[in-house]
Amino acid sequence: MSDYTLKTIMNQPERLAPGHRMCAGxxxxxxxxxxxxALHKGDRAxxxxxxxxxxxxxxxxxxTSWEDSYIHNAFENAGATLSGVETAYKALKKRKRLPxxxxxxxxxxxxxxxxxxxxxxxxxxxMERGHDITYxxxxxxxxxxxxxxxxxxxxxxxxxxxxxxxxxxxxKMQNRKxxxxxxxxxxxxxVAQTTFTTDFKDLHMKAExxxxxxxxxxxxxxxxxxRGWRYETSEIMKICKLAVETCxxxxxxxxxxxxxxxxxxxxxxxxxxxxxxxxxxxxxxKKGNENLIVQFQEEVDRRWEDLLYKCSRKIKG
Amino acid sequence: xAIKERMSGNEAxxxxxxxxxxDVMPAxxxxxxxxxxxxxxxxxxxxxIETEFIPVESEHSSMSAAIGAEAAGARSLTATSxxxxxxxxxxxxxxxxxRLPIVLALVNRTLSGPININCDHxxxxxxxxxxxxxxxxxxxxxxxxxxxxxxPIAEHTSVHLPVMICQxxxxxxxxxxxxxxxxxxxxxxxxxxxxxxxxxxxxDKPISVGPYSISNYAMEAKKNQEIALENSKAxxxxxxxxxxxxxxxxxxxxxxxxxxxxxxIMLIMGSAAGTAKQAVDEMRARGKxxxxxxxxxxxxxxxxxxxxxxxxxxxxxxxxxCESYNGNGGPLGSEVTSALFCNKIMIDTVNYxxxxxxxxxxxxxxxxxxxxxEDMVVNxxxxxxxxxxxxxx
Numbered sequence: 001m002s003d004y005t006l007k008t009i010m011n012q013p014e015r016l017a018p019g020h021r022m023c024a025g026x027x028x029x030x031x032x033x034x035x036x037x038a039l040h041k042g043d044r045a046x047x048x049x050x051x052x053x054x055x056x057x058x059x060x061x062x063x064t065s066w067e068d069s070y071i072h073n074a075f076e077n078a079g080a081t082l083s084g085v086e087t088a089y090k091a092l093k094k095r096k097r098l099p100x101x102x103x104x105x106x107x108x109x110x111x112x113x114x115x116x117x118x119x120x121x122x123x124x125x126x127m128e129r130g131h132d133i134t135y136x137x138x139x140x141x142x143x144x145x146x147x148x149x150x151x152x153x154x155x156x157x158x159x160x161x162x163x164x165x166x167x168x169x170x171x172k173m174q175n176r177k178x179x180x181x182x183x184x185x186x187x188x189x190x191v192a193q194t195t196f197t198t199d200f201k202d203l204h205m206k207a208e209x210x211x212x213x214x215x216x217x218x219x220x221x222x223x224x225x226x227r228g229w230r231y232e233t234s235e236i237m238k239i240c241k242l243a244v245e246t247c248x249x250x251x252x253x254x255x256x257x258x259x260x261x262x263x264x265x266x267x268x269x270x271x272x273x274x275x276x277x278x279x280x281x282x283x284x285x286k287k288g289n290e291n292l293i294v295q296f297q298e299e300v301d302r303r304w305e306d307l308l309y310k311c312s313r314k315i316k317g
Numbered sequence: 318x319a320i321k322e323r324m325s326g327n328e329a330x331x332x333x334x335x336x337x338x339x340d341v342m343p344a345x346x347x348x349x350x351x352x353x354x355x356x357x358x359x360x361x362x363x364x365x366i367e368t369e370f371i372p373v374e375s376e377h378s379s380m381s382a383a384i385g386a387e388a389a390g391a392r393s394l395t396a397t398s399x400x401x402x403x404x405x406x407x408x409x410x411x412x413x414x415x416r417l418p419i420v421l422a423l424v425n426r427t428l429s430g431p432i433n434i435n436c437d438h439x440x441x442x443x444x445x446x447x448x449x450x451x452x453x454x455x456x457x458x459x460x461x462x463x464x465x466x467x468x469p470i471a472e473h474t475s476v477h478l479p480v481m482i483c484q485x486x487x488x489x490x491x492x493x494x495x496x497x498x499x500x501x502x503x504x505x506x507x508x509x510x511x512x513x514x515x516x517x518x519x520x521d522k523p524i525s526v527g528p529y530s531i532s533n534y535a536m537e538a539k540k541n542q543e544i545a546l547e548n549s550k551a552x553x554x555x556x557x558x559x560x561x562x563x564x565x566x567x568x569x570x571x572x573x574x575x576x577x578x579x580x581x582i583m584l585i586m587g588s589a590a591g592t593a594k595q596a597v598d599e600m601r602a603r604g605k606x607x608x609x610x611x612x613x614x615x616x617x618x619x620x621x622x623x624x625x626x627x628x629x630x631x632x633x634x635x636x637x638x639c640e641s642y643n644g645n646g647g648p649l650g651s652e653v654t655s656a657l658f659c660n661k662i663m664i665d666t667v668n669y670x671x672x673x674x675x676x677x678x679x680x681x682x683x684x685x686x687x688x689x690x691e692d693m694v695v696n697x698x699x700x701x702x703x704x705x706x707x708x709x710x
Contacts, residue, residue, distance in 0.1 A: 046389065046517045061528035061538075069517040071388055072527035073381055073411055080378035083371055084343060084385025084393070089518055091340040091369045091391050102520045122381065125374030 004201040012037040013067075015045075020065040021057040025233030027196070027223025028054050028138040032109060034200055035136055035219070036068075038207035044068060045105045046085050050078035050114030053145040054138065076118040079126030079135060082108040086131045105211050106133040112153035113143040116179050127186045127216045134210040134217045137179065140225035148228040152177040155248075156299065157292055159280045160228075170283060170292055175299055180220045184254040189215040191254040194262070195222035196240040202251055202262055209253070222249045230279025242274040247304040252311065259310040268304075271297045319564075320498040326454070326489035329461035329496055330396075330422045330482070331356035335366050336504035337468065339420075340391035340511070343371035343382035345401060348434045349486040350424035353396035376401035380408035380419075387417040388526045390516030392468065394419060398486060399426035402440045406447065412479045413448025414542055415526060418471030419479040421449070422464065425587065425638075426486040427674040435675020436486040438587065441615075442639040442648045448542055450480040450549050451616040455572075455590045457494045459613075460484040462566055465499070468508050469556045475548040481616075485588040487675070503563055550617045570619040573626055575601060576608030581690040582627060584653060585636040586612045589671065589678045593636075596683035607687050618652055624660035632665040632690045633657075637703075638672045646670075646703035665693065671706040682706050 003009070015036040022029045032054065039045055045068040049055045055072045058065040073081040086106045092098045110119055115137040123135055142160050143149040149162040156175050159165040163172040184191045190213040192206040203221065210217035222243060226233045243249035246269045251262035272293060275281040284292050324332065331353050334342075344354035360366045371386075373379045379395045386393040397405065402423060412419050427437040441451055450470060454460040460482065467480045484490055499507075515524050530538060550570065557568040574594050576582050583593050590611035600607045610626055610633075612619075627633050635654070637647025645651070650668030657664065669686060672678040689700040 044520055044523075048385070056529040059525050059528045061530040061534050064525035064528070066525050067523065069519075069523040070525040071385060071517060072529075073384055074407060077378060077381035077408070080343075080373060080381035081385040083373070083378075084341065084382030084387075085389040085517060086385075087341050087343075087369045087371050087382070088386040088389035088391035088393075091367070091386075092389075092518060094367060094369075095340070097390075098518060099520060104518060121374060122378050125378055128374075129372065 004204045006199055009037055009200070009204050015039070015067045016058070017065045017067060019063070021060065022053065023227060025226050025236055026053070027140060027225060027236060028111070030196060031136070031138045031203070031221045031223045034203045035107065035207040038204055038211055039105060043103045043105055045107055046071065048078050048082040048085065048106070048108030050108070050110035050119055051075035052111040052114055054109055054111065056145065075114050077122045078108045078110045078114060078119055079122035082106050082133045083126045083129065083131045086133050106131075107136060107211060108133065109136050109138060111144065112137060112139045112141060112151045113145070115139075116153045116177055117151050124186065127183055127188050127218065130215055132215055134219060136210070136219045136221060138221055138223040140223050140228060141176070142225070142228050144225050144228045153179065156296060157281060157284055159283060165283045170289065171280075178303065180218065183218040187257060188218065189213045189256055190217040192252065193220045193249070194251055195243060195249055196237060197244065198237070206253065209255070228280065231277050235277065239277055242269065242277060245269045246271050246274045246300065248274050248300055250304060250307050252307060259307070259313065261307065261311040271300050318500065320500065322496050322498050323493050324457060324496045325491050325493050326457040326460045326484045327352040327424065327491065328356065329457045330464050330484070331360070332498060333461050333464040333504070334368075334394065335360045336501050337465070337508050338366045338505070339368055339394050341369045341371065341383070341386035341393045342395060343373045343379040343386070344395050345373050345376045345379050345397070347376065347398045347401040349426055349490045350396045350398040350401070350422065352490070353422050353424070376404040377408060380405035380412060383419045384408060384412050384415065384417055387419050388415065388517050390513050390518045392511040394421065396422035396424070398424045399428055399440045402444055403428055406444060409444050409447040409449060411527070414538070416477040416542070416545065417479060418468065418477055420464070420467040420471060421479065421481045423481050423483045424486045424490045425483055433674040434486070436488050436638070437673045437675070438638040439640065441481060441483050442641065444481070445616060445648060448478065448546065449616060450478055450546070450553070450614070452480065452482055452614055453586045453612065454482070454484040454489060455588055455611060457489050458496050458566070460489060461496060461498065462560065462564065462568065465504055465507060466556045466560050466568070468511070470549060470552050472511060473552045476545055476552050478545050478549060483587070488588040499564060507560070507563055546617050550619065553614055568613060570614045570622055571626070572611040572613060574609040574611060576610060576626065576630070578606055579608030580606040580631045580694070581634070581687050582608050582610050582630045583634045583636060583683065583686060584610045584612060584623070584627070584649065586615065586649065587638060589636065589638065592678055592680055593683050596680045596687065599680065600684060600687060605687065605691075612649070618656070620652070620656035621660055623653060624656045624662045627657065627664060628662045630664060631694050632667065634686050634690055635666055635668045637668060637670050640670055640673060650703060667693070667700050668703045669706055670703055676707050678706065
């Protein structure tokens, strides 16, 4: 495609039909529509989906929002299910039971629950086996479908319904898992992390690379959830911008083993700027909790330094 | 021309897979079914079949991938045993409710604990209400024949359900027996090419699979699935009839062995039926009116047919190679007595538990069971219900 100007790319056909039941302002559907825009004209797709908000709201019998073929199997097996679909494609192509001029691409969506946690094994297996699929995690940092329970993608100190803030608790006690790095350590051809930037170029470009790089690709998209994060729906772009500018959510790619930083803020903003916009971190701004923000900042800094180091390494070829 | 061979049950099923040459096979090894994916992998490595093998990282993923592949339009299968089947339990339900005609080669093995690799039926019995058709084999020949009949049953338009082809771990899976194989071309013609009406990779008609369904629709979906399972009974018989034409071997929902005038019948499933038949022959030689009803098709459960087949005898021994921990016997014990009661066949029954975790079941023990049935009728001594046979004192 290479032309990622908003005007051009917004002319791509819409592949997720309206009328689904996702919340207004939900990040997940924004991510899905953007990823599917990267499909080339004429190419078909089979979309997979782990159980979650997206699935129960977009394919409620007898209605489907999916213009392409779509399969939801269960919560923990989106990776394995799409492995089967992709292998069927290989088998049927080999046996000439599909038209030769038809190209199918395989893209699956899972929330962080279905991807970081319950579906982790299935994802790892699918990546290691080398299926020509794209796994897209829409990471909203908690089990939102069941009502905002913590996941291993939930940031430290977030107030969730299984890590509630109380007299004896400051929210989640653990740091979030860095899944993009873990999948990069599978040495798959393409891994990227992104979110919504003003022109969406980063997402569109990475989606296209994920889909059109041969072999397994993993795309981790931060998709804010207004319900779970507790911010005004209209603030989503601001939240995403702050996540990137504070280096909480760095944008990067790992292209055939080479780590590439997609964006470096001119002036890294303090993490408070990101945290204070969200009700789930409200307690951090109470008197006496200053040290918690210091700790949060230290972890963001540590990970950012680590990423800069990875991106600075020279890889031959 | 039939081919005379000697083969283990696993070899026989793998041979059938080679002949059918299905599209996709995801599998994960587990004793005693491991040989099946190994043998299929070897066929692939030697270029003998075009099947795509997916070496998945668990049995949950093997059934998940089989579901993906089958929904995409590919004829799919997997093989497993015991804990492997237990791990894929959630997916068994999805394969059936999505109406996907997947075939599973099950090599029956006990479930943990204690961990044990030998045969009983607790794995498939644990999956008895998942919506799969279940067909059991007495020997290697039947495992082979049942497997060849599996796809024509599963893919029949009035059925569209997955089929589990069960054989007893080690007893038939590893023991080598004489077998009569069919020619490749005959098998291929019998099984045919898979042409699904709707599939994910159909460029002319995209479909969505696996919906969320609110209560307004979900119950109808379940009923339709149940109707399909009921339909499968006639299809199983129809396929068996066609199979007889090409093989000469006859199959039904169950086999009645010397039951016509029998006073005492043993109802049993799997390899132990062979043991029971031997005991029947020896006892018949001494004038005892005994027989065996060997259940082949457990799902759909042929309740009325079983009740009718048993109505002429005085007492039935219902043999369960599975403990169901309901405090009241095994699964066959529950379902067969229910079948008799509902069909107003008021004969006595005794439920026995045998062969758990590979415990031997012998000809002598069979004779003891028949002896207890006779003692009950002649002397009025009522035997203990759901007694464990061969239990160490």
